[in-house]
Amino acid sequence: MTALGIALLLAGAALVIAEAHVPGGVLGVAGGIALIFGGIFVIAALGGGAALAIPVGIGIGAVAGGGALYVAHKGRVAGLTRVRSGAEGLCGQVGTVRRWAEPSGQVFVDGALWRARHDWPVPGEDALHEGDRVIVERVSGLTLCVRRADEWEVTA
Structure with missing residues (x-):
């Protein structure tokens, strides 16, 4: 279960990074979900229990998803901004x-x-x-x- 959790954490991080290069939201959401479940699996496998694993996983996913949304928003704003030079x-x-x-x-x-x-x-x-x-x-x-x-x- 620990290996699956680590794999999900790595895949989630890769998807969030990919979202920065291909803004659209889908990769960021998928990366956030993978980070949530990866965090839950790792903490549960290390004996943390569901009472600790779920809030930590949701927190990790929320931070990653928020970061992905921020990057996507900045990408859209940059595309709409008029060239000034x-x-x-x-x-x-x-x-x-x-x-x-x-x-x-x-x-x-x-x-x-x-x-x-x-x-x-x-x-x-x-x-x-x-x-x-x-x-x-x-x-x-x-x-x-x-x-x-x-x-x-x-x-x-």
Whole structure:
């Protein structure tokens, strides 16, 4: 019974560690259950009795399950968090046109002056002028692809 308990403890620990790399919850729950039963079997085999084995097993499982849920939650939050640095972090930023000669020019975004181009001019819309507000749509190398910002996008 001791060998089975130790095997369950090791398997449970491995499943909880695997949960950290593949967040989803299933491996963490299975690891928590394996830790509970492994703890119960080891303590019962060593003469601890059910009065001691069950609360200790449940405590071990609760701590392991809580840790797995915490790691899964942090993984999900990290996946939903918007990138704030690098080229990807510029997308969606509001900038100001400094110089413009259709279809390209310079814009000031996030504290730096960037080359920019306006790929999709709207028919009937005026060309961009100095001082106009623009939104970064994407980054292509060191050039930003921008569009004119709507009023609701710059008044926040």
